[in-house]
Amino acid sequence: MKNNIVYLKPNVVIEPLVEKWYAWAHLISPATAAMNVTRRHLKIIDSYIQAPEIHTIAVKNPKMLGGPFMDFDKKRVDEVKELKEQTKQNQAELIALSESILELEALLKSHDKGMSLEPLYDKVPERLKGYVELIYDLNNNPSFRFFEHFLYSSKYYNTASQSISLWVTQNDERPFCLSTPRLKEDHVLHLDIPFKHEGIDALSKMKRIGNQYDFIKELLGIKEEDESLFKTLFTEEKPPEYQKYTGDKVRMRYFGHACILVETKDVSILVDPLISYYGYDTDVAHFSDIDLPEVIDYILITHNHQDHVLFETLLPLRHKTKNVIVPRTNSGALQDPSLKLMFQNIGFNNVVEVDEMDAVNFEDATITSIPFTGEHSDLNIRAKTCFHVKFGGFSLLFVADSRVMESKIYDHVHQQMGDIDILFLGMECDGAPMTWLYGPLLSDNLPRNKDESRRLSGSDCDKGMSLIDIFNPKEAYVYAMGQEPWVEFISSIKYTNESNPIKQSNELIRKCKQKKMIAERLYGEKELFYDYYKLIEKSEEVSVVDCNLL
Known part of the structure; x- marks a missing residue:
């Protein structure tokens, strides 16, 4: 396979992750990501560490589908503890941003309703200064809005937290995406690359257009210890050719x-x-x-x-x-x-x-x-x-x-x-x-x-x-x-x-x-x-x- 033309197997999953959690829109925008890290992820992690048996029972109950329960047995407590420490370290800026957002909301609630918000700018948490505007609605309810563009160009948008997992699937079964992080599995290859990485495009193309194995291996930075697993994602069998629709309907x-x-x-x-x-x-x-x-x-x-x-x-x-x-x-x-x-x-x-x-x-x-x-x-x-x-x-x-x-x-x-x-x-x-x-x-x-x-x-x-x-x-x-x-x-x-x-x-x-x-x-x-x-x-x-x- 080394120098031959290979294709990505048709049933390879390319699963995007943010700090080992399934990536969805609220984990991309920095402000919503900050709140989800502290008020969803860390809460679920702490709940599992304290009582893993409850999570094991809950995920087997159809009435609990979609609930805040990790789909792991109690044997993975140590791994989840490690994830907690990694989260606190790697997401420290977002955790601090979340705390600042809550602090700003408390500040606005304590303000004399209807009075000018201008004096509050000096009291806005330092981490939020330059990123928010203080506003009223027409009923004098105070709030704030983000200059979201600046958040994306700040330290709060950290692409180092983004990654992808690759594996060959044989069915549709997966734990609920909002409540179960992705821990290490023997059949899953984890790549620490951002979502903008050109390797994702090159890999995706290979479902239809073959390329040299060494090319995609080098582009994705595959480590020697991961190569045996990486090879299992490819085949030399050419996929069926797509038939473009040419009808007049x-x-x-x-x-x-x-x-x-x-x-x-x-x-x-x-x-x-x-x-x-x-x-x-x-x-x-x-x-x-x-x-x-x-x-x-x-x-x-x-x-x-x-x-x-x-x-x-x-x-x-x-x-x-x-x-x-x-x-x-x-x-x-x-x-x-x-x-x-x-x-x-x-x-x-x-x-x-x-x-x-x-x-x-x-x-x-x-x-x-x-x-x-x-x-x-x-x-x-x-x-x-x-x-x-x-x-x-x-x-x-x-x-x-x-x-x-x-x-x-x-x-x-x-x-x-x-x-x-x-x-x-x-x-x-x-x-x-x-x-x-x-x-x-x-x-x-x-x-x-x-x-x-x-x-x-x-x-x-x-x-x-x-x-x-x-x-x-x-x-x-x-x-x-x-x-x-x-x-x-x-x-x-x-x-x-x-x-x-x-x-x-x-x-x-x-x-x-x-x-x-x-x-x-x-x-x-x-x-x-x-x-x-x-x-x-x-x-x-x-x-x-x-x-x-x-």
Whole structure:
């Protein structure tokens, strides 16, 4: 193998990590990373060290899925203790930043409400000076905003904490990503390289385009003691050649969860990439990265949650992606970090921000950003958008997890955009409480009843039908349900036939069919071909699990 042309095996996982924790968006932006280190990671670490038996029991309980429990037995306490010490040492600047943020919030709470904030600038913690502006809302509630760009160029953004793990997978099983760090495993190769490293692009290309083994070994800086494991990631067998789509229709391919590929012979658009690996036996038919085009013209990101911004998929796609379109935010709010800054700082070059109702025009198509409401626990978050994609007279609307809080908003959208042909609607309507995701950012504990009332919920049947009634689609597809097995370690979702999201989406599908519409809850894979308003051809239905049956 040494000097031969080799290919990366199709089922090699390239897992991005930050200080040994699964990388997601709130671990990239320095302010949210600081709060997650101190108020999520270290809390979970301490809890496990104090009572590992409780964690072992909890992860076996289906009702505890997604909870703050490490998926380790008690034999790994010493390793977790070592991780704690490494975290305190390597993340010392972020830990101090977190303490300063809490100190600033306490300062603002003690201020005489309504009086000028200018005298407080001298009292701002030294670590935050020059990085924050003190502000009021119109009701005289004091707060602050970050100059986030400066945080990325400061000591608080430390790429030395970034790394990747590589291994050959045979299944979709992994511990829940927000609560279990990645400790040393004999079959996993850990590389201390930042996410911007050119070796990630070169390695990813080798799934299709072979290269010399010595080249990739040198580029990634493989140590002699790791070479035997590194070699197991490659094969001399050439992968099947990708067949570019050259038809005269619009082709839609569902890759699972909220990931949709829309193609014509001239352009490819990939929405919320979350792609499964392949090369192992599975009962769920699905497309994989081998089914993606050689060039992706546009990646569309709807919002900044870990199941829609997945670096494990995005980093291997970076070398073939021309443009990334993200919702704009410059709020500077702790809970609303900039997606553009994040993507730029992990190596994506052409990142386009869009405001609500902005349009991106190309060839004979248009991508328009439309309002995304709800699903963010009533927090003031701007980095979220739905996408309207139009080819000639044919249109698709990707609503993602938007919860239709006020349908009249979409009446206004309809006045400008008109009817649509295809609607994709997320219906995970029993979302987690706010603190499940945003808890580390809160300075005060939220009472349980309030936390439960502010959930990360998508649309139920009534809210979904309000969109159907407004936009009059010819087809409606429920997606973004987190059902596929390769999404479970991110979403922590397992439905039964009695789960409310299943019942609600079943009812929406029933009502759509009463209206003589095509309607379905997507699962696994789906391929459709469209010619303007006419459905030309539909692929065979894939098998579904029981909870997908009406």
